[in-house]
Amino acid sequence: MPHFLDYVLPALKRYSDRTLIKLFTGTQDAPSWKAITYQQFLDDTERLAGFWIERLGEVGLKQKDVVGVWITGGKYTDLVHLYALARLGYIPQMLNKSMAVQGHPVIKDMLTATQGKAILYDPFFADFVNDIAISMPLITDLSSVDPLSRRLPDIPNSTDDEIGIIFHTSGTTSGKPKPVPETHKWLRCQAQIQWAAIWQGGSEQAVVNNLGSFANVGSATTISYLGWSGHCLVQTSKPDIDAHEFLAMVSDGLNFVMLYAPWLSKLINVARTDKKVYDALRGMRQVTYTGAALNLEDEQWLVENGIPATTIYATTEAGGCLVSDISDVKTLPSMHIIEGIKCKLLPTSGVNKVELDGDSEKRARGGQLYDCFIPADADNCPHPSIRNRPDGHITGDIFEETTPGLYAFRGRNDDWIRTGKTHSFCDTKSIEDNILVVCADLVQNCVVVGHYKPGVVLLVEPTIVDLADESAVSGLKARILERHVSFNNRLFDHERIKHAFQIVVVPRGTLPRTMEKGNIRRKATEDQHATILEKIYVLLKTW
DSSP states (O other): OOOTHHHHHHHHHHTTTSEEEEEEOSOSSSOOEEEEEHHHHHHHHHHHHHHHHHHHHHTTOOTTOEEEEEOOSOOHHHHHHHHHHHHTTOEEEEEOTTHHHHOHHHHHHHHHHHTOOEEEEOGGGGGGOTTOSSEEEOOOOGGGSOOOOSOOOOOOOOOTTSEEEEEEEEEEETTEEEEEEEEHHHHHHIIIIIHHHHOOSOSSOOEEEOOSOTTSHHHHTHHHHHHHHTOEEEOOSSSSOOHHHHHHHHHTTOOEEEEEHHHHHHHHHHHTTOHHHHHHHHHOSEEEEESSOOOHHHHHHHHHTTOOEEEEEEETTTEEEEEOOGGGGGGTTOBEEOTTOOOEEEEOOSOOGGGOSTTHHHHOOSOOEEEEEEETTSTTOOOGGGOSBTTEEEEEEEEEEEETTEEEEEEESSSEEEETTTTEEEEHHHHHHHHHHHTTTTEEEEEEEOTTBSSOEEEEEESSOOTTOHHHHHHHHHHHHHHHHHHHTTSOGGGOOOSGGGEEEOOTTOSOBOTTTOOBOHHHHHHHTHHHHHHHHHHHHHO
16 A cells, blocks of 8 residues: 555645645734645745655655654654655654753653654754764754756655654653654545544635644544645634634634534634634534543533534554544433544443543443454554554543433543643653652552643652651651752653642551552542642632
8 A cells, every 4th residue: 555645645736726724823812824725835845845855865864764853842844844744754753842851861761762864953952962973953044945857756665654754742752752653544534534534614615723732643643634624724812712712713614613512612612602602613524532532511611502512532652543423412421423434432441430430420321331442454554563562552531322322532541641731741640650669668659630620639648647746747758859950951841840838748557559459540549639620720720
């Protein structure tokens, strides 16, 4: 089967006069956009490919080599570089802005893990690449690139299971982001099967907002799955757009808004009292949320007010797996498996409804709980290097069967939570393990919480500390922070414990535990300490 671009390039020509991207060019107070047509994007891609073929060839790179692409994630040229390198037959490895917080050792680790041959970097990161053998700055001004003056090489023949692009998890495992390779088969499935099921707004061109950095899979691959379908991307000034920008986007043609559930909740809260926002939501061809279920009140509001809403379940590793039906909004948040996707829902074991995270426990209807399993022969099964089972991959999320064939998301079944401003993943177990090692004489047990919160909080049961002695408790927190600093510095910002107020000291043996194994229950811990945690989350929003 062909390289994934063998499908994209003809589409760019087929829809040449259509608008592919609307670039954000204004300010938050005065939003505005500049239209980029399919043809212009194709021309820019080929010009940049012509620029890079000489420079990368001179240093010995060849087709199918991995090339690191370190971008800030908000520039039009970020997308053009990605597709230009893919056009030349290289495998782009997308590196994001948050990796600069960790410093260059992590970048070198990322390239080593994928056998990357070089790194192309935004000038913003110049100070971090001095000791990387082959490093070149990215072009940020396309007017400086000469017109294409030579024939580009043919796109290399590729098998289904060869890698097309490499992304990374939004959280770290023991201080390192995990590479997530996407195969050509996976990228075709994303466009031809998953996207076809996600967009349910009819035959007209979808005009949809981006959802985060162009270094992340959902936004970076928009050219692939929107381009195949003739649709359009509207760039936002920030991921969690406010009502003012939303209305400006609607005036400029937005007809499909896709948001993480907490951000949609903010718009719904405004729409309850603002008729313009209310009318804009009702006038959408489609309103889609992901990442988690909305709260019950917001879901009911969508149903009662006739909002054309859907929800989807998707992961970086597997893409879209389940989607709700826009013609039956009242079934929200229940979803069905996307037609053509081979994922299976397998009865889970060892999880009780009282251990579900968020508000899933109170939403549960008593149905069977399931794991989401992607078999190895599925087009969207993750690359073998990141599968967690020899016969496929378990996503780590739990679903409840609400009616036959329909399933509602009920949280995580592992040690990953979503936290921070953009609800990125955090590996709680690696943090807890480090605390228990470096603070073995100070901490008897601990747990990290903060699912869908502004940051993480560490709750500890100390070995020997008088909790009535404020000075002793403060000293314990200071020692924990000091011993954790080396590991902490390798984490993404949203995973870090940076302040003493992010540590809560509780009496020994009081953290809630499971009956069978005695493991600390994360969700129950948040419920038990909800009052103090809410105060900490408010503080985290200001830091």
